[in-house]
Amino acid sequence: MAGWRFAEEVALPAALAPGRLLWCGIGGSLLPADALIHALAGASLRHRWQPLASPECNGLRLEPEDQLVFASKSGRTLELWTWIGRLRAQSGWGRWRQAPVVITQDDENPLAQLARAEGWTLLPIPEQVGGRYSAFTAIGALPLRWAGLDSAKFLAGARDVVAQTEQGCGPWGTRVWGMVRAFQGGFLRGTDQWVLLPYATRLETVGAWWVQLVAESLGKQAKDGSRRGLTPIRAVGPQDQHAQLQRWLDGPRNVGVVLVTVGHDHAAEPSDPPSQCPFPGLGRWGGEDILRAQAEGTREALEGAGISVVQWHLDALDEASLGAFLMAWQLVVGLSGMALEVDPFDQPAVESGKRRTLAKLGIS
Amino acid sequence: MAGWRFAEEVALPAALAPGRLLWCGIGGSLLPADALIHALAGASLRHRWQPLASPECNGLRLEPEDQLVFASKSGRTLELWTWIGRLRAQSGWGRWRQAPVVITQDDENPLAQLARAEGWTLLPIPEQVGGRYSAFTAIGALPLRWAGLDSAKFLAGARDVVAQTEQGCGPWGTRVWGMVRAFQGGFLRGTDQWVLLPYATRLETVGAWWVQLVAESLGKQAKDGSRRGLTPIRAVGPQDQHAQLQRWLDGPRNVGVVLVTVGHDHAAEPSDPPSQCPFPGLGRWGGEDILRAQAEGTREALEGAGISVVQWHLDALDEASLGAFLMAWQLVVGLSGMALEVDPFDQPAVESGKRRTLAKLGIS
Known part of the structure; x- marks a missing residue:
């Protein structure tokens, strides 16, 4: 593999x-x-x-x-x-x-x-x-x-990240190795839950992909029998700052957050709040401005509470940036598996569940 | 509240x-x-x-x-x-x-x-x-x-659960108090992550509701300053037995699983696997039979690995059963907050993030 x-x-x-x-x-x-x-x-x-x-x-x-x-x-x-x-x-x-x-x-x-x-x-x-x-x-x-x-751009974005990571330089090389250190250092300090928190609703299903990658690659017994791995938690910024943030800020101190923001074109969009609107001046701001303010506010709140925050910013949501993002996480997870001394490419426990299902159906 | x-x-x-x-x-x-x-x-x-x-x-x-x-x-x-x-x-x-x-x-x-x-x-x-x-x-x-x-059936399902819980009897009363004990006992033993694992794709968004309920109600500082709470993890059986199961079975032993199954009408559905199909007799089974076998197989695998499993079975997916399910969880979470000595009805940390957002926008 x-x-x-x-x-x-x-x-x-x-x-x-x-x-x-x-x-x-x-x-x-x-x-x-x-x-x-x-x-x-x-x-x-x-x-x-x-x-x-x-x-x-x-x-x-x-x-x-x-x-x-x-x-x-x-x-x-x-x-x-x-x-x-x-x-x-x-x-x-x-x-x-x-x-x-x-x-x-x-x-x-x-x-x-x-x-x-x-x-x-x-x-x-x-x-x-x-x-x-x-x-x-x-x-x-x-x-x-x-x-x-354009899948050529998607592949090019990924190859760029591989090259930078192998050379240990460039913005993506720095991000990948920094994240591996954050995972490994966090695990040693008891930070064994990590949240992927994109402030972009269109990245919500990327979270489902990421959960499988992290959970299935790193949740393992090491050769000495000890149980290792990190728990990946799916979230999406605009929703989960109203849903999960309370737990991260005030609950047990074993959570790290990877905050992902995406650039935008600052295009003005029409807005016309009625006179009852309790937020004076809201009409000045587009939805993307509000989203950025939410991301910055949440980052400050998390850091102020002493929680590890890693921020990755993507200039745009396009084929090249997604290729880079997905490959960066494949590299982080593969390298973290090696750092945690587990095989990041197998899934022995899942196979046992599959065998039991077939046995229940009389197919084996 | x-x-x-x-x-x-x-x-x-x-x-x-x-x-x-x-x-x-x-x-x-x-x-x-x-x-x-x-x-x-x-x-x-x-x-x-x-x-x-x-x-x-x-x-x-x-x-x-x-x-x-x-x-x-x-x-x-x-x-x-x-x-x-x-x-x-x-x-x-x-x-x-x-x-x-x-x-x-x-x-x-x-x-x-x-x-x-x-x-x-x-x-x-x-x-x-x-x-x-x-x-x-x-x-x-x-x-x-x-x-x-029919919202009357939805409310009736909920009221039934409230009555049974207050009287500490009946199937729902038993479930609610059992789950409160599982949450509290788990927290004391270090089982601080709980997975809601419905074997019904239509319950996937119920998971998002449940995540907010558990995370925002129980992730709190107690009066003595200690940090309490459980981390809720969203999953859906058919998908996550291929995506997260490895982590639960072989990773750190701090996870409990609430497995939810739903009854079905056993209606035969046409199936015609080609000769290359590697599962002899697959055509005998409907999708719901396979789903049930998966749920049973996963439950056995989890229990065999020593993981706490709570199973709730709903006879059908209808207004009454959803009313009962949602109310049961409101009761579990409210009662668990009291057991963990945190206020399950406030969300002080979320408010600080909201204030920071408004400050960034010059609205306050």
């Missing part, structure tokens, strides 16, 4: 169907795609994005313009095969405008075999890339292409 | 506009509504539900069929007034089919004054009900009505 720094061009299919993107996949085969669509795609595209992850039946009906994707590193994911079976039983099966796309490790696993037998497009996940480190494979590139975004 | 057990009938307006429900509000004035819509409303209604919480500008344009709601306990929420000013500046302002609804404490605060001056419907939040305990006021009743659901 040496491919945590992997970011290479993917040969994508020439055409994708223009309707909904139905994405059958779960965990690391879904969350990078979900994060990118919500962070970067326009509203109408976000409405056409439909993850099919949980085995729950949701009443979805196939349409000819749907683009189907079956994504699973191992090709042996129970939820995925449940969806394949369920969709195959529908009358719309086989009547798509474009054939499904399969994203898997091309080692002749059952999903790869199905793709070959049906003549579908098969996009490989390289063998050395672990599931939750797959944002820079077709798992990330395909949704970007579907949304009309 | 003695109204944490409040659940009384609300006099709702006779008619609501049939289009989108635009809900300006944040924190406790939003999360109960968001939880109920996602748990109980049909897909087409969920698509017409539009929370306007963050001050970020999202390009939304008013339509005549929109139903506007302005919700704020204090009537002095910065984000809310930002949205009022922004919407007032639009050409569609004043051209709704039904007038806006204001939900606030009716103490002549600025929002109540605005509602009176404009002749809008004003639904009061009782003075004794704190913001995050407001699911059983108009904050919960109005979205239920808009979605064509």
Whole structure:
């Protein structure tokens, strides 16, 4: 699993169907795609994005313009095969405008075999890339292409971070190594909970991706049997400064906060508060100004209470910045695993839960 | 703030506009509504539900069929007034089919004054009900009505739990007091992180409501200056058994799990796995069967690893069960605050962050 720094061009299919993107996949085969669509795609595209992850039946009906994707590193994911079976039983099966796309490790696993037998497009996940480190494979590139975004810029942003981190210099190199030290030093001092607090609602689903990356990579037993790891906590600034901030400021002192702010264009937007408005002068400020003031106010409150705050500022929310952000976290987590002396690329405990599920179903 | 057990009938307006429900509000004035819509409303209604919480500008344009709601306990929420000013500046302002609804404490605060001056419907939040305990006021009743659901059943479910808890008997009384003991005993033993793990994707946003309730109510300094509280962790079973389970099973032993399962009707659903499917007999099982097997498998894995698991089973996902579930948690949190000797109804630290934000904007 040496491919945590992997970011290479993917040969994508020439055409994708223009309707909904139905994405059958779960965990690391879904969350990078979900994060990118919500962070970067326009509203109408976000409405056409439909993850099919949980085995729950949701009443979805196939349409000819749907683009189907079956994504699973191992090709042996129970939820995925449940969806394949369920969709195959529908009358719309086989009547798509474009054939499904399969994203898997091309080692002749059952999903790869199905793709070959049906003549579908098969996009490989390289063998050395672990599931939750797959944002820079077709798992990330395909949704970007579907949304009309530039995956070359996404990859370039990631490669830049890898280079800076390897050289230990530049703004991203400094950020990555600083965050590794914050994680490691925090763990030794008892700061074992970390909050990702973006002041940008469009980064909310990036938080779900980040939770899996941190939780599954670092929550481990070390060789000496001791239990290590950090608890990742999802938040989004505007909401959680009304919901979780009280706990971080006044509760037990074992929390660190990674505050993420995003630049904006300071475009004036019309505002016309009525005379009853209790905030004099509110009409002077755009929503982005208020958001920045909230982020600064929260940072001051946290630091004033003695809480570790790391702030990362992104100049914009675009392909390059997301590529940099996601790769920076892959590097932080991989390097932190080594610092904490756990294997950041395996997930032994999850496999036991999967085996028990199959046993309950009489499938094993 | 003695109204944490409040659940009384609300006099709702006779008619609501049939289009989108635009809900300006944040924190406790939003999360109960968001939880109920996602748990109980049909897909087409969920698509017409539009929370306007963050001050970020999202390009939304008013339509005549929109139903506007302005919700704020204090009537002095910065984000809310930002949205009022922004919407007032639009050409569609004043051209709704039904007038806006204001939900606030009716103490002549600025929002109540605005509602009176404009002749809008004003639904009061009782003075004794704190913001995050407001699911059983108009904050919960109005979205239920808009979605064509029965708020009387929702209230009845809640009242039943209050009665059973006060008498210390019945299934809900047993659950509530057992959970209070689990929270308190866990805190004393160092189990200070609790996961809400519903095996029902439609309960995912209930998790966001629960996070605020637990974090903001229990994360406090006690009178002796000691820092108390539990960290609530959002999860959803089918996703997070692939994303966070590794951390809970193998990481530090300070996590407890509340596993929530939901009954189902065992309706057969068509499934037709192809010959390449690596799970023999998968076609025998519906999605709900698989979900139940996953929940049972995960529970066994957690208990086998020595982790505290509390399981709550809901027979169905309907108004009565959601009323019972939300009220049970309000009671657990209120009673746990008393057990931990903190005030579960205030949020002193959040107020300091709000003051700093206003100072940054030159508004104070």
